[in-house]
Amino acid sequence: MTLDLARLSATETVAAIREGSLSPVAYAEALADRAARHAGLNALQSFDAGDLIQAVRQAHAAHRLGALSGLPVVAKDNINTTTHPTSAGTGALLGHKPATDAGVVRRITAAGGVIGAKAGMHELAFGITSNNAVTGAVRNPHDPALIPGGSSGGTAAAIAAGIFPLGLGTDTGGxxxxxxxxxxxxxxxPSTGRYPRDGVVPISHTLDTVGSFARCVADISLLDEVMTGHPTLRRDDLAGVRLGLPTVRFFENLDPAVERATADALTRLEAAGATIVEVSLQDIWAHAEAFSIPVGLYEVVRDLPHYLQEHAPEVSFEALVAGIGSPDVKGFIASQLGEDAIPEQAYREAMEVHRPAMLRIYRSVFGENALDAIVFPTTPLTARPIGDDETVELNGARVPTFPTYIRNTDLAPNIGAPGISLPCQLSSGLPVGIEFDALPGADGSLLALASAAEKAMAQ
Incomplete structure (x- = not known):
């Protein structure tokens, strides 16, 4: 029975609690049991079963008819919470208790939700493995020897393992x-700016956004309603939907398992009525390379001190840098504190020249092809072993870990566009994701499309 409760979706759970067929306390106890059984994943950085049960009881009593009605939610450890420490997975902030909740947390609690735990992450959110030298490596529920991805690896692992039904992460490059x-x-x-960003340990105010995790699209839409106040758009099928297939770059040098799963998903989408057309985004990449990493590096050493001044004045930026334990993160930050730092002129060109050009090209491709979204494999490869921080194996060669994993996801943040990754249907093997990206601001339509696509791929 405990396993069944832990595998309920968020929407199913809220409905059952409201109609009285499920006790919110019994549900919280089931999740606590699940957390104990999966403690070896290191998905959670701050969790207390007794606190969770008490918080759920209080939230349900106060917000019985709220959109979340006592539902527990897990939040990435770089999102401010007054009920749990917010460390961003870095040494100088361990035990840090913010004075105020982040904006996204306030909206969850106002809807009757409960932040039940904080999730492990790549240190300072600056990486994609969640192999954190300070708090330990987060492990993939499908194989604990493998990475869960990052930087929101703990949230994803907690959702996949059934510890929580719904979670918050952040997304800067994927x-x-x-x-x-x-x-x-x-x-x-979501599109950049759709959700509140106050009270989040930053990398880049241009690229950062809070995002969400769940086991179905309906739950993502539920949280989107809580965050925006906008009702979910509905789409029953994919009839009339036009999807762009950007074969150059997005489909190059794929892991065979990813290639097979993506091809199967595309076949299912077409069978369900979607029209898929090949498109080219080739002209966008020179602008993207001059924008993404330079902007992130330039802004992180300016945005982090601002966060500390507002939310953790007892910690200096120098102390924060000194407390970084992960070599890759220390290298990124150190590169911007010396003569190799991104110059202001390069940053200005990125913002004033390259970003407008990317938006113009992206909108043009959508307009000329009457697209609802573009579709592609979320990552070129499946999960690889923990410890492969610098290079990973792909098709018989060692390739750089970070740029390989973010290759397909990095475009959406550059232009502020929404993107959603859905799991492909697999009979065996490791998970594979397929991503749908839309125009900036088209979040509601994208979520409706994703719901129909989810149904089509399950046929």
């Missing part, structure tokens, strides 16, 4: 969609 693909969950990056 940090919700990559872990979703590797762990077999749904991961959503």
């Amino acid at each position: 940090s919700c969609r990559i872990p979703a693909a590797l762990c077999g969950t749904v991961g959503f990056r």
Whole structure:
């Protein structure tokens, strides 16, 4: 019975609690049992079963008819919570208790939700493995020897393992969609600015957004309603939907398992009525390369000090840097504190020249082909072993870990577009994700499309 409760979707759970067929306390106890059984995943950084049960009881009593009605939610450890420490997985912030909740947390609690735990992550959200030298490696529920993806790896692992039904992450270059693909969950990056961003440990105010994880699209839509106040759009099928297939770059050098799963998913989408047309985004990549990493590196050493001043004034930026334990993260930050730092002129060109050009090209491709979304494999490869931080094996060669995993997910943040990764239907093997990206601001339509696609791929 406990396993069945832990595998309920968020929407099923809320409905059962409201109609009285499920006790919110019994549900919280089932999740606590699940968390204990999967403690070896290191998915959770801050969790207390007694606190969860008490918080659920209180939230349900106060918000019985709220949209979340006492539902427990797990939040990435870089999102401010007054009920749990917020460390961003880095040494100088361990035990840090913010004075105020992040904006997204306030909306969850106002709807009757409960932040039940904080999730492990790549240190300071600056990586895609969640192999954290300070708090330990997060492990993939499908194979604990493998990475869950990152940087929101703990949230994805907790959702995939059935510890929580719904979770918050952040996404700067793919940090919700990559872990979703590797762990077999749904991961959503909304358009930049759709969700509140106050009270989140930043990398880049240009690229960052809070995103979400669940085991079905309906639950992602439920949380989107809580965050925006906008009702979910409905689409019953894919009839009339036009999907662009950007074969150049997105479909190159794929892991055979990813190639097979993606081909099968595309066949199912076409059979369900979608029209799939090949499109080219070739002209966008020179602009993307001049924008993505330079903007992230330039802004992180400016945005982090601002966060500390507002939310953790007892921690200096120098102390934060000194407390970084993961070599890859320390290298990224150190590169911007010396003569190799991104110059202001390069940053200005990125913002004033390259970003407008990317948006123009992207919108043109959508307009000329009457697209509802583009579709592609979320990552070129499945999960790889923990410890392969610098290079991973792909088709018999060693390739750089970070740029390979973010290759397909990095475009959406550059232009502020929404993207959602859905798990492909597999009979065996590791999870594979397929991603749908839409125009900036078209989140509601994208979620409706994703719901229909989810149904089609399950046929």
